[in-house]
Amino acid sequence: MVGRLRARANASMWVAPALILVLVFIYYPIIENVRLSFFSWSAFSPEPRPVGLDNYRALGSDPVFWRALGNNIGYAVVSLVFQVGLALVxxxxxxxxxxxRLRGLLRTIYFIPAVISITVAGMLFQFLYDPHIGLVNRFLGAVGLDSLQHSWLGDQDTAIWSVIAMSQWQSIGYTTMLFMVAIQRIPAELYESAHVDGAGRIRSFFVITVPMVREMTTLLVVVTISGAFLAFNEVMVMTGGGPANSSQVLGTWLYHSAFLNDDMGYAAAIATVIFVITLAASVIQLIRAQRRRVET
Structure with a gap:
């Protein structure tokens, strides 16, 4: 009995530092952010003033907030299609x-964008999208599609989609590599049995590959949705949220509200919304994965 208690005490001593760090640097900031979202305050305020739900009511009547939320949702949908669906295929x-041999070369080629700094990638695509010397407009002109040439980052209708396209280029190689690792763990006997039963490549993909990589798919769905709602760097580098706030996302609008408008309480409310959305998406996916695991 004494030895068991001593073992638990020793284990607690090893776990305690990590637990303290998690509490101090993750859970405490989350709780403090939620608390401050009920106050009106700025960086120069002598003391925060409680305003109840006023910051959240302001979100409901803020057209830029809804535009940013819509951009994040579009970002998430496109990312799921490319970073999960297309990457699996x-x-x-x-x-x-x-x-x-060729597979190894292609792995390297696909993975290179993932190791490029987001700032460097954003600046590279700024050059590609340049309306005068950019390669995108030059390519369109070379193939006779001059009517499609325009300022991709300067057009309110295309700015956010141009940023999202850059993000997919940078991320799809990474998720493809993760799916390849998951596929390699599938027993070859399953594909051989399916082939004997007359199943072709496409049918084998849907009845064997997709179900067998379900855990990796769940993980990547959670990571992809969270990443889409936490997007910040690519938008700041390429458009700064413009033109006319058309490419704002929740992260950039939070930054704008906090450090340009000096409305920290409102920014805290935006941060709380981001946290709730990402947490809800993660919990839903994990619950669904757990139910599937129990059913099987």
Whole structure:
């Protein structure tokens, strides 16, 4: 009995530092942010003034907030299509149809964008989108699509989608590599049995590959949705939220409210909304994954 208590005490001593760090640097800031969202205060305020739900009511009547939220939702939908759906298809094709040597080369090519700094990638695509010397407009002109040439980052209708396109280019290689690792862990006997039963490549993909990489898919869905609602750097580097706030996302509008408008309470309310959305998306996916695990 004494030895068991001593073992638990020793284990607690090892766990305590990590637990303290998590409480101090993760949970305490979250709780403090939620608390401050019920106050009106600025960086120069002598003391925060309680305003109840006024900051959240202001969110409901703020057109830029709703524009930013819509941009984040669009960001999440496009990211799910490319970083999860297309990445899974691409990984399956590479594993099924590409030889080992070429597969290794393609892995490297696809993964290179993921290791490039987001700032460098944003500046690179700024150059590509330049309306006068950018390669995008030059390519359109070369193939006879001159009517489609315009200022991609300067147009309110295309600015946010241009930023999202850059993000997909940078991220899809990383998620493809993760799917390839998951596919490699599937027993080859399953595909051989499916082939004997007359299943082709496409049918095998849907009845074997997709179900067997479900855990990786759940993880990437959570990470992708969270990343879409936490987007900040790419927008700040490429557009700064413009033109006319058309490419604002929740992260950049939070920054604008806190450090340009000096409305810290309002910014804290935006941060709380981001936290609730990302937490809800993660919990829903994890609950669904747990239910599927129990059913099987």
């Amino acid at each position: 691409l990984a399956a094709v590479l594993e099924a149809y590409v030889g080992r």
